[in-house]
Amino acid sequence: MAHLLTKGALADIMQGGNYDQPVVQVLTIKKVSSSSGQPEKDRYRTFISDGQNTVSFAMMTAPVYAKIGPNKEIQKYSIMKIRKYVTSVINNSEGKDSRVLLILDFEILEDGDGIGQKIGNPVPCSDKSASGTLNGASMKPGTNDVKPNSRPASSPNGDCAPSAKVPRMLDSANVKSSTSNGQHLTHPISSLSPYHNKWIIKARVTSKSDIRKWENAKGSGQLFSFDLIDESGEIRCTAFREMVDKFFPMIEVDKVYYISKCQLKPANKQYSSLKNDYEMSVTSETVIEECLDDPMEKLQTRYEFVPISQIANIEKDQTIDVIGVAKHTSELQTFQAKTTGRELKKRDVQLIDQSNTVVSLTLWGTQAENFDGSGNPVIALKSARVGEFGGGKQISTISSTVMKINPEIKECYQLKGWYESVGANVNVNDISLRTGGPGNFQTPWMCFKEVVDQQVGMHDNTRGEFYQVKGTILLLRTENCLYKACPSESCNKKVVDQNDGTFHCEKCQKSYEGFKYRLLCSMNVGDWSGNQWVSMFSDEAAKVIGTTADEAGELFDNDKHRFTELMESTHFKEFIFKCRAKMENYNDESRLKTVAVRVDPINYEEYNNHLINNIKQLTNNY
Template sequence: MIILDLTILAPGTEVGKKIGNPQSWTEESASAAPAPAPSPSNPAPKVNLSSNTLPKPTPSPSLNTTQLNTQMTHPIASLSPYQNKWVIKARVMNKSAIRTWSNAKGEGKLFSMDLCDDSGEIRATAFRNECEKFYDMIQVDKVYYISRCQLKTANKQFSTLKNDYEMTFNSDTVVSECMDDASSLPSVKYDFIPISDIANKSPDTIIDTIGVCKDASDLQELTARNTGKLLKKREISLVDQSGAAITLTLWGNEAETFDASTNPIIAVKGARVAEFNGSKSLSCLGSTMLRANPDAPDAHRLRGWFDRGGASADVVNISARTGGASGGSGEWLTFAEAEERKLGTGEKGDYFNLLGVLTFTFADNAIYKACPQEQCNKKLVDQENGLLRCEKCNREYPNFKYRLLLGANVSDPTGDQRITAFNETAEIMLGKSAEEVGRMSEYDKNGYAQLFDEIKFKTFVFRFRTKMETYSDEARLKTIVMNVQPVDYKDANARLIKSIKALGGIEV
């Protein structure tokens, strides 16, 4: 006898005793066992085996919502592709929008959702007919009984959940809302790390964190280079008790609707760590979950800290740090102090922060046509035959992408410096994407000139890298903008007060 499947009616811990006289099975005991005695009951009637009189097996009833065994549910952590009879009771943590696709195999639509119970979490995806059938029915934060899905190895390219498997709905899938009290099930399973620890995480690491939104940028509109689609983004700054701050980039509807006016607590699940010139930031993916002011102990502790003085605490902005820099420091300096310390004269560049005013911009050569390849930003050469040549890639292209290379002068009360801002930092200073600036340079000369006039005498928080370089046997100090942000005057004032107290010998 081979047992193919079994249902546990009650675990041994509940029964509390041994039933019968169970024996361990061995080949010797099996061969020594006596043959079963014939049954004293009446012999079974003979069955006519002719093809037209074969007894038809009784069909098993199809599984539907009324037949789900909701009394015997399986933990998510126990699911594997080697099981086919299971029912889970899970809360919907997150549900994506309906997405469409079209390729050589056809076209269709899908949506995905993230489920959790006390044991773990899992991604579920519904395609085509199942997408239409279940999308409106399934609501975020509700609890459902789910059965008869296909289980397969998780595609970690699209899922950041801690599960080796994922579920796919099919025509047999059954979903039934749980109407009982399900408050014991978690809403979202987090694995929070302090913001200060993110500075040591590798790029593209997926993490969970929680922080207070201290401030947020204005909504920005960008044009995607590959598709030309209009994108909307907003950057928010999160702080926590670890004494660190980090920038989180929101996209789409979340960027449009985000309200920072009340300094909400933001719980982040599944954000990607990004790195640019040594600084770390967080970016939302399609699967990232954000919860404002969640009812959780970490959120309550964070709110208490922020309201009792954390709002004015000094923090290290790891989105403005350059961890790979060997020279200089991350402290605030004036141009005079940087010159006095001879920053930039060593073998490697030095870094410093400065509050400065943009006094002049060189608009004439601020935009150029660059190689369309994603990893190449080389300036293209017009071949005057409808094609543009990239000397680095050794190829000719009919298309291009715009890139910014902005030269400017920045001043503070102690001096001024010629600086260079590359594409990403120049976009922040101008408040427009390189694509928008490029189109203005081609089709709206007056608007282009006005754009550069409008940013004159604006104040920014700069992070500079400065290094002595030689051009035509002449040594010159080259200062590059590594990071730039609008001024947070609350932070700036707190820093000035701290400096004044230090000058006066007052304990800070």
């Protein structure tokens, strides 16, 4: 059995060298509970041997330990292959330096029950710097200094004495050019904390945001952020104000950098799903330098994909990782933000995955401008936000979202293969059209006769009842289909023309020198079984008319004939209408009001699948 162990490996590793996948024996393993009481932050101290030397400073985190399997433990005397590891130098309680082996991935080759004894006669490494205690503050993440990338020569007597060339601590002033023979000392991302700043990390940039402007009561400024990854973990770094001008041109996605002297603070989980309790902020002392000798190509963005079918059960405003095929892509839309008045651009994309479920994805800004949906690309999203509208669930990109098109990951290849073979023609469940009511079911297809027969909307439901129908616009009432609204972005109320060049808003209690046009159309929509009067607000009405409210208003003011032609051009157009029917009180009288909350062009492939399924259900009943 002794031949299983890689003798001498621990001696090399504990003096800062590298050894590919050493095989060791676990002599003891002890759980070190987290002071916060959170099990996922527990650590495991491991006493290991390579048959020649022993090391008592081997550690692994709870998630790494859990790789052995649920309800299992690493047995004493087990044979372990260490697949991945890093080492770091810490200051122990006596103020001396100690090197710690952090195990990142492992494989148990043989359980301890089958061994039953210690292999060989290993002795502790003679490195006195590795004999400090491992308790209390000495093992807090972030107390480490750093480990060299280059492999120093072993000492003449073969023990674990540290190389004299390795400095005890590295400050940003010590950083040399990033070449293959540089003496950079690096620190794993997983061990960073706000309590110590004597560290340098070497990490790959997996994503980079655009520069964003911000303004509030405290002032204004700009910022951008980028995500970093190494073998031990990932972390987000953000630059503010003048640091943006300094570092934005330097940082490039997929390049590797040495980074030191950033400020660490607790991560804001509302905007980031990275598995790190902390995030970094660039300061005036921060040093960022490109590493030219190690591309770290194997490191990729870490995802925890959620199947699209499960998004329906996720609370709004949560951030998730999701992957799907772009089944349909809308045109780019431009409009003004209600609160700031800034011009915004967005694009809607329908994502589908192997769960035969579709969700609406909203892209913003440059992501919306640059996205090309031709060829049905696969989109992988990290930290997309879940939203809810009209009872349906949607997702959207936010400032911290990482979006990759056709990423080189196995999930992408599997999804693309599925879509090309069967996914393009499946009958889908669109969770963006869900009612959100009891049963959590898909918005049902109905004809207008069924709507009347089933008295949809007349039941006691404060949210109303939803249905979707393939309908034809029979008539659009041009009277009062356009109104002058308050120009404030947060208000769409009708204004009163005071005939003195100003317009008064009763809600805002302000007078303005201008106004904005809004559409509010009433249309009679019919199908083979009947018809229904349906109201449409500005955004959906604009889809039907084919122009914006401002453009329609300009025609109304300057060319009534062309305005009438524009309105009448909507007649006999066909769309898929998602409608909400609800009883409302008006002048002490109850009446049914139907609103088209969403209007979409007809996807005949999906609609035909719906009809075929109905035919199959009917034929199975006979």
